[in-house]
Amino acid sequence: MNLFYLIFSIVSILNLIFAITLIFLERRDPTATWAWVLILTLLPGIGFIIYLFFGLRFRKRKLYRKKQIADFRFSRDYSTSLNRTLFQIHTPYIRRMVKVGYKSHPSSFVGYNKVDIFTKGVLKFQRLFEDIEKARCHIHINYYIIKNDHLGRKLLEILTQKAYEGVTVRVLYDSMGCRKLPKDFFDPLIKAGGKAVKFAPSFLDINYRNHRKIVVIDGKIGYVGGFNVGKEYLGEKPEFGFWRDTHLRLEGESVDTLQYRFLLDWNFASNEEVDYYQRYFPEKEIIDKVKVQIVTSGPDSREEEIKYLFLKMIYGAQKFIYIQTPYFIPDQTVLEGLKIATMAGVDVRIMVPDKPDHPFVYEANHSYLGLMLESGAKCYRYKGGFLHSKTIVVDGEVASVGTTNMDVRSFKLNFEINAFIYDKKTASELRDIYLADLEICEEITLEKYNQRSVGMKIKESIARLVSPIL
Incomplete structure (x- = not known):
């Protein structure tokens, strides 16, 4: 029994050390920090192992710093094309979006594409x-x-x-x-x-x-x-x-x-x-002559370039924002941006799958959709199969298609790539596809959402708690 207490004490001390490291040394989003602290506290031993493989960032910094330097060296010629291409852009909103995208290496706004x-x-x-x-x-x-x-x-x-x-x-x-x-x-x-x-x-x-x-x-x-x-x-x-x-x-x-x-x-x-x-x-x-900008982001990026362009699209919207994503687990900046757009009268619609492909995802999606419903957005579950599409269409003028989900993992941890399309015809085609998908969706109304069971509310609360690290 004494041996058990000795081992338990050592594990508890290790958890405490890692919790302190997490809070004071790691530059994280506060919500992600507290999610990890909770896991380390409630799951001594197991939490330590989970954090070692999924939470520690020191290895990332060392490993991807070299990649960051090499990427910049090979792609610096792209940055010289900024002044050469911006004069082609007549809309101030799109010009500002393109400039944000140029923070990604490589990224280039080009005007001749099919x-x-x-x-x-x-x-x-x-x-x-x-x-x-x-x-x-x-x-x-x-x-x-x-x-x-x-x-x-x-x-x-x-x-x-x-x-x-x-x-x-x-x-x-x-x-x-x-x-x-x-x-x-x-x-x-x-x-x-x-x-x-x-x-x-x-x-x-x-x-x-x-x-x-x-x-x-x-x-x-x-x-x-x-x-x-x-x-x-x-x-x-x-x-x-x-x-x-x-x-x-x-x-x-x-x-x-x-x-x-x-x-x-x-x-x-x-x-x-x-x-x-x-x-x-x-x-x-x-x-x-379709104008396209390919933007990438990942652990080797200095900034969250794709997320920043999403935010630029959201804040520039005048009429509508149509989002399709299998995982709607946004960080606070994206969530607040969408809320502000909704309160400003923009038609915000969010479409997610009716069935999950990973644990906690359905509950996490549902939880954040509830917040959007309360702000006046329209939310839908796709009933025609499994929705894996990652698209955003704004005002029928700008669209994004790629690999990036609307979640923290895509914004911060995964290597992602998206095509941002600045073309009314293509954006309108994607809008029409979205509207056709709505025909086989079930709308989640605020009334329906408020009628969910106590069990579902508990699952949502747990999913929300760990959502920053899902």
Whole structure:
């Protein structure tokens, strides 16, 4: 019994030390700080282990400082294009948004792009495979999740064939998102001359995931959005049903930024130091004139660039803000921005899934939606399957599509990428898609919300308490 008390005392002291470290040494959002203190206090021993792997930031600072320096060195030429492109922007609101986006490296506002929108996985992958099969120079792929199912194996088969044909193939995949992949999954590709590299394979980096989805083909065609690689994204898993997501196919100057971002991440993960040869950045044909800005953020960023652009969109809205996100767990700045917009008469609508894909998410979503309902926003649950789309449309003039969820993890911890589109036609198309989705949604009214059970209220309270670290 004495040994038990000795061990318990040591664990309690360690928890106290980590709590003090958390409060005084870590520069965190206060709500996240108190969430960790609560976990350390209520779960002695277990809380210590959870904090070691998910909360400690010292390793992040050391590991990603080098990446930050390397990224800046290779992307500094982008900053020189700011003055060259801003004169093309006639709307002050958009000009200010673009300037905020330039804090991201690399980021460039470019005016000559063609944008195709995909909301169904079957159509997205059909077009993607067609583009890959036509590749002549290189194929660069970055996905958070690649599954060992018929879709993942088909992608592997096509990439392997292209590698045998002499096309340069590089695949970057997240070690956590692809943790169930067999170790020899990419062996056929590697045998054919292609390359596949894990991003952040160390278990100590489990908290910092590469959530980006990027494909670049011959430096001319790019893909970015929410779809990963697996049969559920085709709507073939009964527990999810139809998978509703949004993905973009880009042609034009914006592909260069996708290429830069891929190569920066590849160099970091592989230690290969791929040079920025001209063949990776060919001259682009002018196909259309859609203005696009690709913006990234992550643990290696000095600021929360994508979140800042979200805030700029919110504060600049005059008519409406339409949001789709699987996780509506915003920080205080975004929450207050949306409340202020609602009180100012802006039509704020938020759409979330009707079913969760992670524990606590449904309750956390519900809790924050309640706050928005009280401020006058309209909130909806998507009933047509699983909603994984991450889009924002403002006033039918500006839109964002990408990998970033409306939560603290995406803002602070994950490596994310979004395309910000400054084009009325494309933004209006995304608005129309949103309105069509509303037809298969259930509206959450304030009256319904107030009728929730005591059990649900307790679950929401717990979810809210730990939401800053979900």
